[in-house]
Amino acid sequence: MSVIADNLAHVRAHAGDAKVIAVSKMQTIEAIRSALIAGQRVFGENRVQEAKTKFSVLRSAFSDIELHLIGPLQTNKAEAAVELFDVIQTLDRPQLAQALASAIRKTGRHPLLYVEVNIGAEPQKSGVAPEALEEFLSYCRDVCALKISGVMCIPPQGKDPRPFFLHMRELAMQFRLHHLSMGMSADYETALSCGATEIRVGTGIFGERGPI
Numbered sequence: 001m002s003v004i005a006d007n008l009a010h011v012r013a014h015a016g017d018a019k020v021i022a023v024s025k026m027q028t029i030e031a032i033r034s035a036l037i038a039g040q041r042v043f044g045e046n047r048v049q050e051a052k053t054k055f056s057v058l059r060s061a062f063s064d065i066e067l068h069l070i071g072p073l074q075t076n077k078a079e080a081a082v083e084l085f086d087v088i089q090t091l092d093r094p095q096l097a098q099a100l101a102s103a104i105r106k107t108g109r110h111p112l113l114y115v116e117v118n119i120g121a122e123p124q125k126s127g128v129a130p131e132a133l134e135e136f137l138s139y140c141r142d143v144c145a146l147k148i149s150g151v152m153c154i155p156p157q158g159k160d161p162r163p164f165f166l167h168m169r170e171l172a173m174q175f176r177l178h179h180l181s182m183g184m185s186a187d188y189e190t191a192l193s194c195g196a197t198e199i200r201v202g203t204g205i206f207g208e209r210g211p212i
């Protein structure tokens, strides 16, 4: 078994019913292919162009790949993102909601949309403040006619992530959002114990990242 297959088996064994998103940003096509051969089909990327370059090749061999955008999205790339991704996890502002709504109308494609929540209220971080979530969800639904399916977060570095994950679960329940994306290589077990329905694991599966 390859190291990647080994790592995947380990993460999957912990994940139970939760979905494992293999974060393949800055990883080579060969590494991603190893994961595909080990049966992995769900991948996360943080840049539209990088994902397009790598996955247009891989999708011709593996038609059932599910691709998640987990990095920040510029409005001028909304259409390319809607064309490429099955799930966009980083909706975080009204302008982007509008751009996605018009890209969806234009392309006829309907990726699942999650709102990124700045759960630690960190000034430098993207994401909607927890106390602004209700209003933003209404904006997406009522002004842009967008259906929001989930929420995602990255808790603050260097702090116990558990209270942040528990707060995320509360928000997901309050607004009846079924997809709760949280937990990375360092903290996915905590996230799972707090109700994550999907975890995003990069280095814990592929090892250290790029240059690609």
Ligand SMILES: *Cc1c(COP(=O)(O)O)cnc(C)c1O
Binding pocket: 023, 025, 046, 070, 071, 154, 183, 184, 185, 186, 200, 201, 202, 203, 204
């Ligand atoms: C890079 C990244 C991950 C994966 O991080 P690892 O520590 O390598 O598991 C998960 N989520 C987001 C949003 C990321 O940017």
